[in-house]
Amino acid sequence: MRIAANATLLALLLALTSCSTGEIFVLGENGSRGNTAKGDRGDDGATPLDQALLLLKDLAENGETELQRALAEETVARIEDGDVWIGPVSDARGVDLWHMCKDIVPDECGDRPTDEDWRATPAIQEAIEADLDGYQWGNRLYFTGSDETDPRKLAATLVHEVNHVLNRSECYYYDDYETHEVDQTGAFLEEFRAFYVECWLNRGAKATPEACREHAVKTMDELEYGLTPDFETLMPGELNPLEQIAEELVESRFWMEGSFGYLIPSWFQWPEDFEPCD
Ligand SMILES: [Zn+2]
Numbered sequence: 001m002r003i004a005a006n007a008t009l010l011a012l013l014l015a016l017t018s019c020s021t022g023e024i025f026v027l028g029e030n031g032s033r034g035n036t037a038k039g040d041r042g043d044d045g046a047t048p049l050d051q052a053l054l055l056l057k058d059l060a061e062n063g064e065t066e067l068q069r070a071l072a073e074e075t076v077a078r079i080e081d082g083d084v085w086i087g088p089v090s091d092a093r094g095v096d097l098w099h100m101c102k103d104i105v106p107d108e109c110g111d112r113p114t115d116e117d118w119r120a121t122p123a124i125q126e127a128i129e130a131d132l133d134g135y136q137w138g139n140r141l142y143f144t145g146s147d148e149t150d151p152r153k154l155a156a157t158l159v160h161e162v163n164h165v166l167n168r169s170e171c172y173y174y175d176d177y178e179t180h181e182v183d184q185t186g187a188f189l190e191e192f193r194a195f196y197v198e199c200w201l202n203r204g205a206k207a208t209p210e211a212c213r214e215h216a217v218k219t220m221d222e223l224e225y226g227l228t229p230d231f232e233t234l235m236p237g238e239l240n241p242l243e244q245i246a247e248e249l250v251e252s253r254f255w256m257e258g259s260f261g262y263l264i265p266s267w268f269q270w271p272e273d274f275e276p277c278d
Contacts, residue, residue, distance in 0.1 A: 049086065051151035052158055053079065059155075064204035067250070067263070071201045072155075074265045075162045083270060084165055089129050089142045094118045095276070096137045099170075100128050102180040112178065136164045138274035159201045160194040166270065167193065167261040171277030188220075188229035189260065192242070195219045196249060197263045213246040 046054070053076055060073035078084050092100060094116035101109035101120055104127055109120070120128065134157075135142040141161050164170075169190035175181045199212035220227070231241035238244055245260050262269045 048149035048151050048154050052154035055151055055155045056158070067200055068204050070264045071159055071197060075159045078162055078265045078270070079158065083139060084162055085140045087142060089132055089135065089144045092142050096140055099137050100132060100135055104128050104131050106180060136161050137170050139165050156198045156202055160198050162265050163194045163197045163263065164190065166265040168271055168277060184227050185229040185234055188227040191220055191225060192216050193249060193261050196246065200250070200263065209246040209250050213242055
């Protein structure tokens with residue numbers, strides 16, 4: 001899922017937006033899709049989320065590469081252990097809802113609320129639900145519903161979004177948390193990594209740093225992220241910064257360092273907490 005195309009908002013690039021798929025889906029509505037909800041595994045009435053988790057469990061067992069298996073296994077583990085919360089956009093309250101508001105109708109949200117039950121006006125709520133397909137903040141993932149969901153795309157989206165949670169993307173996405181001014185380089189890196197990791201999940205033995213780097217850049221182009229990173233500030237003198245970043249992300253000897261963040265949401269690299277980062 002990604003923010004729906006509302007060209008007036010560069011904000012659409014918020015910390016979340018996964019995005020690769022443009023897919024939206026129903027959470028927690030067992031059986032609502034009738035026969036079409038029946039997966040190949042005979043999981044009658046399973047939600048798209050259930051089916052996506054089954055696909056990931058299969059990949060965790062039978063994936064072609066160690067990285068692919070680890071991505072699938074650890075993503076499922078974080079979700080099933082409750083380290084990531086998943087729910088509908090309509091359930092958002094408090095500061096999470098306020099951050100959504102700042103990305104959609106920034107002038108109408110008021111000051112950041114301290115009340116964890118803060119609610120938007122009905123008009124703002126409607127605008128948010130119309131414009132957002134998905135949102136990540138801290139360890140919470142919000143989605144809006146639809147009957148049209150390919151569990152395979154959802155599985156990749158979950159890996160993308162859990163990668164944002166693992167790296168606390170919302171803490172690097174903005175220059176200013178009051179205005180939600182986007183940090184172009186930080187936001188680019190957060191999305192690049194998340195699309196890059198989707199590629200490693202999807203392509204298995206065919207994945208390479210070069211192919212997945214190109215995939216990530218191309219996908220961000222197609223989705224019109226419009227980010228303008230300044231690599232000279234980030235990596236002075238580096239001639240091929242994205243090549244370097246792609247290599248470092250996937251090289252096992254760098255996994256413990258995480259200079260550009262982490263790919264695998266293993267417990268020992270998981271954030272200690274999800275306190276506000278600003
Ligand atoms: Zn994303």
